[in-house]
Amino acid sequence: MRSPAPDSRPVALTIAGSDSGGGAGIQADLATMAAHGAFGTSVVTAVTAQHTRGVERSFQLPPEEVAGQLAAVRDDFDVRAAKTGMLATTEIVEAVADRAAAFDFPLVVDPVMVATSGDRLLEPAAERAYETLIAEATVVTPNADEAEVLSGIPVDDEESAREAGERLCDLGADAALVKGGHVPGETVRDVLVSADGTYIFEHPRIDTDATHGSGCTLSAAIAARLATGDELRTAIERSVDFLARAVRYHYDVGRGPGAVNHLVGLRNEAAREPTAEAVRSIGEELAASDVSTVVLRDGAAVVGATPSAESVDDVATLESEFSETKSGRQADDVRFGRSSDGARVLLAAREHASAGLRFAVGCRHTEAVATALETLEWPVFAANRDRGSNSESALDLDAAAATNARGGTVEDAAGRPTPVAVIDGSRSTVWIAATDAEALPDSLREVQARVS
Numbered sequence: 001m002r003s004p005a006p007d008s009r010p011v012a013l014t015i016a017g018s019d020s021g022g023g024a025g026i027q028a029d030l031a032t033m034a035a036h037g038a039f040g041t042s043v044v045t046a047v048t049a050q051h052t053r054g055v056e057r058s059f060q061l062p063p064e065e066v067a068g069q070l071a072a073v074r075d076d077f078d079v080r081a082a083k084t085g086m087l088a089t090t091e092i093v094e095a096v097a098d099r100a101a102a103f104d105f106p107l108v109v110d111p112v113m114v115a116t117s118g119d120r121l122l123e124p125a126a127e128r129a130y131e132t133l134i135a136e137a138t139v140v141t142p143n144a145d146e147a148e149v150l151s152g153i154p155v156d157d158e159e160s161a162r163e164a165g166e167r168l169c170d171l172g173a174d175a176a177l178v179k180g181g182h183v184p185g186e187t188v189r190d191v192l193v194s195a196d197g198t199y200i201f202e203h204p205r206i207d208t209d210a211t212h213g214s215g216c217t218l219s220a221a222i223a224a225r226l227a228t229g230d231e232l233r234t235a236i237e238r239s240v241d242f243l244a245r246a247v248r249y250h251y252d253v254g255r256g257p258g259a260v261n262h263l264v265g266l267r268n269e270a271a272r273e274p275t276a277e278a279v280r281s282i283g284e285e286l287a288a289s290d291v292s293t294v295v296l297r298d299g300a301a302v303v304g305a306t307p308s309a310e311s312v313d314d315v316a317t318l319e320s321e322f323s324e325t326k327s328g329r330q331a332d333d334v335r336f337g338r339s340s341d342g343a344r345v346l347l348a349a350r351e352h353a354s355a356g357l358r359f360a361v362g363c364r365h366t367e368a369v370a371t372a373l374e375t376l377e378w379p380v381f382a383a384n385r386d387r388g389s390n391s392e393s394a395l396d397l398d399a400a401a402a403t404n405a406r407g408g409t410v411e412d413a414a415g416r417p418t419p420v421a422v423i424d425g426s427r428s429t430v431w432i433a434a435t436d437a438e439a440l441p442d443s444l445r446e447v448q449a450r451v452s
Helices: 025-035 063-076 090-100 124-134 144-150 157-172 214-227 230-248 264-270 272-287 339-350 366-378 440-449
Strands: 012-018 037-053 056-061 081-083 108-111 173-179 188-192 197-204 302-305 313-317 320-323 328-329 334-336 359-364 380-384 396-403 422-426 429-434
Touching: 012 063, 012 214, 012 334, 025 037, 025 214, 037 063, 063 090, 063 188, 063 230, 081 214, 090 124, 108 124, 108 440, 124 144, 124 313, 124 339, 144 157, 144 173, 157 173, 157 188, 188 230, 197 230, 214 334, 230 264, 264 272, 272 302, 272 334, 272 440, 302 339, 313 339, 320 380, 339 359, 339 380, 339 396, 339 422, 339 429, 366 429, 366 440
Parallel strands: 012 037, 012 081, 081 108, 380 422
Antiparallel strands: 037 056, 173 188, 188 197, 302 313, 302 359, 313 334, 320 328, 359 429, 380 396, 422 429
């Protein structure tokens, strides 16, 4: 008989509706809480029949059933933080608000009032009842439309978002996070208003409609992080970053736009060691190959990104030359988070060419290499260092100057992935990037064969 080894986790609670499609509601909340290190408990307020294309039916539970679930959870679990989502009716909003006054843990209120289509989801009485619940909130997280309903202030820019947030704090909330996803513009700005001041969280807008459940997922992440001990601003900042990644690398499921990837952070973390090992393998194979006239130096300029990489922290760089061992030449060290030229170029290639690009090798930018690339007909981009050349953020790529870019795709005429070349003229370097670690050394040998 084996001895048990229990895993102790902080408990978080979601009070929301069920989404049979799994992208939003209770299902999204519990997955997100687990991904952030919390044990998720739930109080179901409504059962919906929905999928990635919309809601077919909805059934609201009686308020006494909602109250019974809440009492059962609180009777047994040491809840460290809670969130609310779809509360459905005036009676349920009031029932939750009455009991929230006794909460001795942080409460995140996601006031689900307005659908993405712009339709109002609650009757006016329920909207007014939210004012009592907001008074108990550690933070309230409305989108622009919901902030207008609650505050009476139309939200269409950063200043109006701040004003709406201040009005919500006047209702009693400790803080208000007015989300900017519904505000037009290429940059999404989420505005946090609290007694400590106003903070802006910015992210480039992601060109996708797969945002169903994003509000649920964000509020669940904030609650989970509060349960695990994060301060409010830290919890929000990390949760906003998490959501941006979850939307960009969304699940391609269903017949609609898809679903937010609630486990993207866990899977990205799990991919770190395999990515590092792939970088080592590329370097060692190149060191053993005759590509010395192409690569920068003994195969050491090798980088690899995790599948959902967003920053240099997600890029592994081969840091040193190779050492001789009894089993042959081996890479000495691979490290994540190094702000190298290769890391920034690979991130830029993922942004402007294809998010599927995972690995890259630095080559000498010579006339012979440039000629070889022309004959191979791979997409060739130019690195643009006009903005932020000393920053850790990804560089821009000049797609207009690309050769054979075919609109930025990385597939050949038969639909097979092809390498992408990025010319970094200021560094006299060409980076060859590919989706497959095993195929990349073969690509370098193709270049070498044409150079020779």
